[in-house]
Amino acid sequence: MKNVLVIFGGKSSEYEVSLRSSECIIKNIPRDKYNVYTLGISRNGDWLFYDGEVDLIPNDEWISSGKTSPAVLSSAYGSRELLIFDNAGEAIKERIHIDAAFPVLHGKNGEDGTIQGLFEMCGIPYVGCGVLSSAAxxxxxxxxxxxxxxxxxQAKWLSFNSYDYSVNADGIISDIINKLGLPVFIKPANAGSSVGISKAKTEADIRKAIDLAFEHDFKIVAEEAIxxxxxxxxxxxxxxxxxxxxxxxxxxxxxxxxxxxxxxxxxxxxxxxxxxxxxxxxxxxxxxxxxxxxxxxxxxxxxxxxxxxxxxxxxxxxxxxxxxxxxxxxxxxxxxxxxxxxxxxxxxxxxxxxxx
Ligand SMILES: Nc1ncnc2c1ncn2[C@@H]1O[C@H](COP(=O)(O)OP(=O)(O)OP(=O)(O)O)[C@@H](O)[C@H]1O
Ligand SMILES: [Mg+2]
Structure with missing residues (x-):
């Protein structure tokens, strides 16, 4: 039997989706091969070992269930341990050996190579793409x-960052219109779940769409609408x-x-x-x-x-x-x-x- 740590939640705009995805994964992991442990990351980024009912995860009741304890992964390479603390966060009350991590975290800090980097540091095998692949x-x-x-x-595209835009907004807008045509899609380079994405049909739309996209990232991708x-x-x-x-x-x-x-x-x-x-x-x-x-x-x-x-x-x-x-x-x-x-x-x- 292997011990698998399913990690859900996360400091991302897709927190709720992660709760629902992890419910499905936890319920369908073959129990004859794997022991399943679950760790939730709160919206604030707190790491909480969770040993309550799976059914309390999708509606976000897990967090106030009283079944959570602060936890961290040991960063000592190869120790592959989840360290679970008492609720004061002072003493380690349990150590669980982890054979593999299953990050069920969509978007920021979960799908972008960051948590994958942590697993690499810890020497813990994990489900999914590696650091560079995830980030790219x-x-x-x-x-x-x-x-x-x-x-x-792929669709014609161009990208620019907030510095480029601060010094040459008009040039960028005319590039978008001349090279990509109208309408265009304006997207934060890093977001997900369509957050911050707009379809712009006029120059005024493009300006608004860019302001919105910059609320989510410092870099924007503009694309010809297909x-x-x-x-x-x-x-x-x-x-x-x-x-x-x-x-x-x-x-x-x-x-x-x-x-x-x-x-x-x-x-x-x-x-x-x-x-x-x-x-x-x-x-x-x-x-x-x-x-x-x-x-x-x-x-x-x-x-x-x-x-x-x-x-x-x-x-x-x-x-x-x-x-x-x-x-x-x-x-x-x-x-x-x-x-x-x-x-x-x-x-x-x-x-x-x-x-x-
Ligand atoms: N170039 C385009 N031409 C036409 N429609 C587009 C284009 N880009 C995006 N869209 C529309 O916007 C939606 C969201 O865009 P995209 O898939 O790039 O964003 P996302 O936030 O990464 O979504 P996901 O949750 O799939 O990661 C697409 O599903 C599509 O409906
Ligand atoms: Mg999409």
Missing amino acids: CMDKAFTNLVADAAGIP NARELECSVLGSMQGVKTSVVGEIVPKKEFYDYEAKYISDDSELLMPAPIPEKVSDELRALAERVFRALDGKGLARVDFFLSKDNGRLYFNEINTIPGFTSISMYPKLFEHTGLPINELIDKLIEIAFEI
Whole structure:
């Protein structure tokens, strides 16, 4: 039996999503192979070992359940210990050996290479992409650079930081309009779940969108808007072998797939598999694998594409290295449709964590 530490919550705008994803993962980890321990990170960044009911996690009641104790991972390389303190935070009351960590943290500090760096320091194997890969996949400007270098088709784009904008706002705005056309998407380079993203149709919109995006990051990516269907593919594996899922389609009920559409209104339609010709599906799956490999992917990722309604071409949009993992999320659902049930998928992900 191996001891797996599932880490949930986190200081990120996707805290609630993480609670729901971790509920699903905790409930589906094969218990004949793994002992599961859970650690929640509060919105303030406190680390709390949690030994209460799983059902108190998704509604955020875990935190006031009285079943938490302050905890840290020992940073001594290779000790692989979770140190649990008494509630005064003074004495260590328990040490748990950890064989692997499973970070179920979306967005900042979870999906961006930072916690992965901590696991590397501690010598703890972990599920998912490594430090550089996570960071590059989280940052839309770096992702786009790597995709360009790898010859992956994507929307025309440009990026700039808050210093560039402070000295040359007018030049940047005219570059956006001249090189990308209208409408454009304005996005913080690092965010996720559509937070801070706008579709801008006029110059005035662009200025507003930029101000909003700078609330979330110091760097912005502007992209040509593709009039498109939205297709997604789940990827599992490592450099030693990659498996892609059938393709799924999201049919947003709103103008674009924003945070509300994703997590609140819940009326976007998910089609699995997507009603597209086999040839397009094959091409998309091959592209998804190329994106994953180009970015040193390991473990899991959901790779998202646009299928242009104007020219029928596929454009890579983005890669998520810790995609939504609730029981109704695309990532596990697409593999279910590919013949890989969720408990086997999770088992594979943990096995890959031990690969060099
Ligand atoms: N270039 C584009 N052309 C057309 N639509 C776009 C473009 N970029 C983004 N969108 C729309 O905005 C949504 C959010 O954008 P994107 O996927 O880049 O953001 P995200 O915040 O990283 O989301 P995720 O939660 O998937 O990580 C897309 O699903 C799509 O509906
Ligand atoms: Mg997206």
